[in-house]
C-alpha cells in the first residue's frame with residue numbers, strides 16, 4: 001500500500017523542493033497527494049496541479065491544507081515542511097497536533113524553546129517528527145559511522161568538519177534579496193551561516209562519532225560589513241565522551257563550491273568524506289597506507305549496502321540521499337524501527353548549539369553549555 005504524501009513550500013524555482021519530490025517519489029512508497037507549495041496561493045495551486053496533484057488537494061496555503069486533509073479518509077500520511085525557516089515551528093506543530101507525521105527542513109525552529117515544544121508535541125502525539133539532515137543518509141557516511149561504532153579507528157580523539165562555500169562572497173551581490181535575508185535577524189533569527197550550513201556539519205559530527213555536543217566556543221565574523229549576522233564562523237566544541245571538535249563554516253570562501261567535509265581521527269586510524277565526492281571514504285590505519293573505499297564495493301556494512309541504489313562506479317548524489325530519508329520514514333510510518341533517522345531531538349540539539357555559539361561569540365569565545373535544557377538532567 002502506498003502512503004500519501006503532502007508538501008508545504010518547495011514551490012517552482014525553490015532550491016530544495018525538487019530534491020524532496022525526487023526523494024519522496026523514488027521508491028514507490030509515497031504518492032504525491034496534496035500540497036501548499038508556494039507563498040503565492042495561485043502559483044502554488046497551479047504548480048501542484050502541473051505536478052499531478054488533484055485540483056481539490058492543490059491548496060493555497062498550509063492552513064487550508066490542514067483543514068482540507070484532516071477529515072479525509074485518505075488524508076496524507078506524511079507532510080514535508082520545506083518553507084523558509086521562520087515558518088517551520090508553527091506549521092510543524094499544527095500538523096503534529098492534528099496527528100500527521102512530519103518531515104521538517106532544518107533549522108527545525110528559530111529558538112530553543114520552540115525546539116523543546118516540538119519535541120514535547122511529537123512525543124505526546126506519538127507521531128514521527130523527522131528533520132532533514134539528509135547528508136547523514138549518504139551510504140558512505142553510514143559506512144564511516146559503522147566503522148567508528150565497531151572500533152575500527154579506536155577511540156575518536158578529534159573530529160574536524162567544514163561547510164564552507166563562496167556563494168555569498170561577492171559584496172556587490174550582498175543586497176540581492178535572495179542573499180540578504182539570510183543575514184537579516186528579522187528573517188533568519190540569531191545566526192546566519194552557522195544556523196544555515198554549520199548545523200549540518202555539527203549534526204554530521206554527532207552522527208558519525210555517535211556522541212552529542214556538550215559545549216561550544218565560537219568566533220563569528222560578518223566579513224561583508226553590511227551584514228548584521230555572521231557569514232563566517234569558527235566553532236570549537238567538545239563532545240560528552242571527550243572528543244575534540246573543530247568546525248569552520250563560511251559563505252565567503254570564494255572558490256569552494258559545496259565545501260562540506262568531515263574528518264574523524266581516532267587512536268588507530270583516520271577517515272575523510274566530502275560531499276563533493278560522496279561515493280568515497282578515505283581511510284588510513286595508523287602506520288598504514290591510505291585506502292579509498294568505494295560505495296557499492298563488497299565488504300561494506302549492511303547499512304551502506306542498503307542505502308546504495310546503483311551499481312559500483314555509477315555516481316549517486318544528493319536526491320538519492322534525500323530518498324534514503326524517505327525510505328526510512330516510510331518504514332517508520334509502517335511501524336518498523338529505523339536507526340539513524342534524524343529526529344526532532346536532533347533538530348532541538350542544533351538549535352541549542354546555535355544559541356550557545358551566538359552567546360559564546362558575543363562573550364569573546366567563552367565556553368557555553370550547548371545542551372538543550374530538557375536534556376541536561
Ligand code: NAI
Nearest residue numbers: 009010011014015016036037038039082083084085105106
Ligand atoms: P527558497 O526560498 O528557494 O524556496 C522556498 C519556497 O517556499 C518557495 O517556493 C516559496 O514560495 C515557498 N513558501 C514560502 N513561504 C511559504 C508558505 N508560508 N507556505 C507555502 N510555501 C511557502 O528556499 P529553500 O532554499 O528551498 O529553503 C527552504 C527550506 O529548506 C529552508 O528552511 C532551508 O534552510 C532548507 N534547506 C535545506 C537543505 C538541506 O540540505 N536539507 C538545502 C536547502 C535548503
